[in-house]
Amino acid sequence: MLRVLFVGDVYGKPGRRIFKNHLPTIRDQFDFVIVNGENSAGGFGINKESAKTLLDAGADCITLGNHTWDNREVYELLQTNHILRPFNYPLGTPGHGMHTFEVKGERITVINAMGRVWLDPLDCPFTGTNTLLEREDLGSIFVDFHAEATSEKTAYGFFLDGRVAGVVGTHTHIPTADTRILPRGTGYQTDAGMTGVLNSVIGAAPDGPISKFVDKIPVRWSTAEGRAQLNGVVLHVHNNQCQHIERYQHTEEE
Amino acid sequence: MLRVLFVGDVYGKPGRRIFKNHLPTIRDQFDFVIVNGENSAGGFGINKESAKTLLDAGADCITLGNHTWDNREVYELLQTNHILRPFNYPLGTPGHGMHTFEVKGERITVINAMGRVWLDPLDCPFTGTNTLLEREDLGSIFVDFHAEATSEKTAYGFFLDGRVAGVVGTHTHIPTADTRILPRGTGYQTDAGMTGVLNSVIGAAPDGPISKFVDKIPVRWSTAEGRAQLNGVVLHVHNNQCQHIERYQHTEEE
Amino acid sequence: MLRVLFVGDVYGKPGRRIFKNHLPTIRDQFDFVIVNGENSAGGFGINKESAKTLLDAGADCITLGNHTWDNREVYELLQTNHILRPFNYPLGTPGHGMHTFEVKGERITVINAMGRVWLDPLDCPFTGTNTLLEREDLGSIFVDFHAEATSEKTAYGFFLDGRVAGVVGTHTHIPTADTRILPRGTGYQTDAGMTGVLNSVIGAAPDGPISKFVDKIPVRWSTAEGRAQLNGVVLHVHNNQCQHIERYQHTEEE
Amino acid sequence: MLRVLFVGDVYGKPGRRIFKNHLPTIRDQFDFVIVNGENSAGGFGINKESAKTLLDAGADCITLGNHTWDNREVYELLQTNHILRPFNYPLGTPGHGMHTFEVKGERITVINAMGRVWLDPLDCPFTGTNTLLEREDLGSIFVDFHAEATSEKTAYGFFLDGRVAGVVGTHTHIPTADTRILPRGTGYQTDAGMTGVLNSVIGAAPDGPISKFVDKIPVRWSTAEGRAQLNGVVLHVHNNQCQHIERYQHTEEE
Numbered sequence A, B, C, D: 001m002l003r004v005l006f007v008g009d010v011y012g013k014p015g016r017r018i019f020k021n022h023l024p025t026i027r028d029q030f031d032f033v034i035v036n037g038e039n040s041a042g043g044f045g046i047n048k049e050s051a052k053t054l055l056d057a058g059a060d061c062i063t064l065g066n067h068t069w070d071n072r073e074v075y076e077l078l079q080t081n082h083i084l085r086p087f088n089y090p091l092g093t094p095g096h097g098m099h100t101f102e103v104k105g106e107r108i109t110v111i112n113a114m115g116r117v118w119l120d121p122l123d124c125p126f127t128g129t130n131t132l133l134e135r136e137d138l139g140s141i142f143v144d145f146h147a148e149a150t151s152e153k154t155a156y157g158f159f160l161d162g163r164v165a166g167v168v169g170t171h172t173h174i175p176t177a178d179t180r181i182l183p184r185g186t187g188y189q190t191d192a193g194m195t196g197v198l199n200s201v202i203g204a205a206p207d208g209p210i211s212k213f214v215d216k217i218p219v220r221w222s223t224a225e226g227r228a229q230l231n232g233v234v235l236h237v238h239n240n241q242c243q244h245i246e247r248y249q250h251t252e253e254e
């Protein structure tokens, strides 16, 4: 049995701060740590420094999303095996979206997929995942499904139910309270939520987004300041089934 | 102090069933019960029968959303004071989106608003709410913000922080785990979640939505069958501030 | 050299009427006639009767679009070789999106493709067309690119410039005045326009769409009545190059 | 009777070049010249220099669109009466969206409006235009309706038919061939098209947009080089009716 922690989109400096400070204090409770790092470089993409921060703090694997390409340093990072971008970018795209790790004598395969509702139309994540699952010796499979629509995310969860150990969504930056094991054994949560400032609008200081919605004139958004919160999901997986799943949430003290 | 229960979108027959069976058993723990009924008639809109079911079970006020107009009987229902549709439909639209109730010597005003990101472009919910709040003697104000994007919903929450007692979102049908009191006293949760079959895709049997995403040929969706879950939010409000907020979840036995 | 007429989306009864009455009077000026029939059955899809009308009047090939599946009779129609649906539906979808015809000793291949901007995310039309073009003995190739965004349609035209004889768009129902031969020999027009009632909103009586935009409450749209207009494009093609392209427009008398 | 020339979105340096060189040679054929300048500063917005170029060449009025705010210098430009931004931005937005000019003893009022389908949800352009039309002494009214969807644009044309002298759309950058006088006297064309390089994708060199659609990784777009084309519409208006409407197109020599 592997104890896996998946941490949702780390957003900017406050996200890196809480991840760096808190993860080491709980790292020994987990056998494998995955973190979505698509907003770890100032909210936009990932760079060498933010990736190093996440890895040094104890992450074994970093997943990404629609912000993958925001920072040019990602091309070098994608040459490693443990930094993944959504697999369903077109054939020929730099990097890869799936990797199998050996942990404590078990195998765990991480897949990073991206949805298409209100996002760029990549290749079909449903059909594409079917193809990926034809490979052998994948061990227990965990999917970070980076998507917006709850219908697409939930449908994807049921589509994979019984065929992977876990499906947890990212991208909305708000954790969902539908954490459970689906009927055929797949651990599921629609969104892991974000790791960044609690009193923010998806990581940004509220005045920028409020102005966008009220005034309709573009303004620059800034990363929010204040207490950060780490949002994650714990899954106990074995033989490609989920034995236990629960939310993990830690907030900095005031 | 008023103890308020807000229940998320009741979906079809299973949603009505759990609402009808469960609410009476807990009704005396609350002073005021609001429920979103936009999917109470077979998933699409509200009709006289579904409205009666919700009201007879103990609801004091029904809110709606983008499915308001799916069923023609809604026009008659909207002539009452306690069934609301989003206020930011154009001037002249039948029905109203705000009502003030007297409960136990206190006033509570319910506002139903709708977001515009990936939804029909109604009048601005932000500016429009400002106008509504200019009225007097509203007591404690609760807003059901029916919207899709987490950015718009969270921005709306901060926009109203300190000016209303509660903002709870609906429409995504998945409850969120960000329940809290914002810095200036407004109780907030991005989405209340749905009241309907647990193992469903936003209330529908998974095969329909999966086919939509995989096959791209339209198929008819059917309401899911099985155990239902009621998702709601409890708020204790007084003097237009939130003193306490927590999620409420009840699932039918297997 | 083949003289090809491509006629834009035939909309409902008035569209069928002008097509049936007018095409036979000009049919001998053309060697091959293609028509988009996705709205030929009352605005929604195609049925056996509307297909027969188009074919009896002189069409050699019918293309479709996002309305392909609106009418159940389409499944039988798609078993023929000369009725095409967009090729980039998922593998396994009934029907096919490409066919090669022999005309007057020359070959002409018709491809029906669909764009993805503001439409359902099918497989990539750009990459998919590359794959189709690898086949041999296609003769002169004509593509009906059913898409919304002018950026996607124009990009697709340049993407195929020199590799196909013609790319004409459909779906917006408004003919465009950018008819020309691109630098490497491909005849191009962003949209062929519609074949239906002139004083309509994309084929429908204006009061329905106006109400949708003004009142935001769904109303039933009806097919417009009045003079119909046939919108098409004439291409002279040879050796997979376009020698001549011009718009063709005919309006019923008052 | 006023002879009005409306010129579609001037895009970057090549757009400014053809406008500057060509307009003076035909300026005396028109009494009033309106030009959409939203892409006149390198494709993104308008600045003092590009505005001066358009005005010096003979434009009497400049309209804008969704790119209004791309360049900071616009705020100063919007303090003048003859540079308009879409009127249906929220109350309090800098600038204005309507102005009445006196020309040869007649009045002509220019309105700049923006659609909401696939664009930012501004205030309702339909209802808002109704309000603007209540003002008195507007003379002949011309509307630049900056919008994407043909359904919204055509519906808006019929909505205003008989109440304004002309409605011409912008934003898609492709001229449409549906130029005509609507039944009650309003001159109408769905889109004026763009003023910029002919062999481009909405003004940009094709490789950028093609890469966007094929590779899905963001790349920088550059303004296309080569022969430019000016796309416009000529309207003869009097007593708020259109007496004549035709497309105007001029292309630089090779």
Ligand SMILES: [Fe+2]
Binding pocket: A009, A038, A039, A065, A171, A172, A173
């Ligand atoms: Fe993110």
Ligand SMILES: [Fe+2]
Binding pocket: A038, A065, A066, A067, A146, A170, A171
């Ligand atoms: Fe994202």
Ligand SMILES: [Fe+2]
Binding pocket: B009, B038, B039, B065, B171, B172, B173
């Ligand atoms: Fe709902």
Ligand SMILES: [Fe+2]
Binding pocket: B038, B065, B066, B067, B146, B170, B171, B172
């Ligand atoms: Fe809804």
Ligand SMILES: [Fe+2]
Binding pocket: C009, C038, C039, C065, C171, C172, C173
């Ligand atoms: Fe069509």
Ligand SMILES: [Fe+2]
Binding pocket: C038, C065, C066, C067, C146, C170, C171
């Ligand atoms: Fe279409």
Ligand SMILES: [Fe+2]
Binding pocket: D009, D038, D039, D065, D171, D172, D173
């Ligand atoms: Fe433009």
Ligand SMILES: [Fe+2]
Binding pocket: D038, D065, D066, D067, D146, D170, D171
């Ligand atoms: Fe624009």
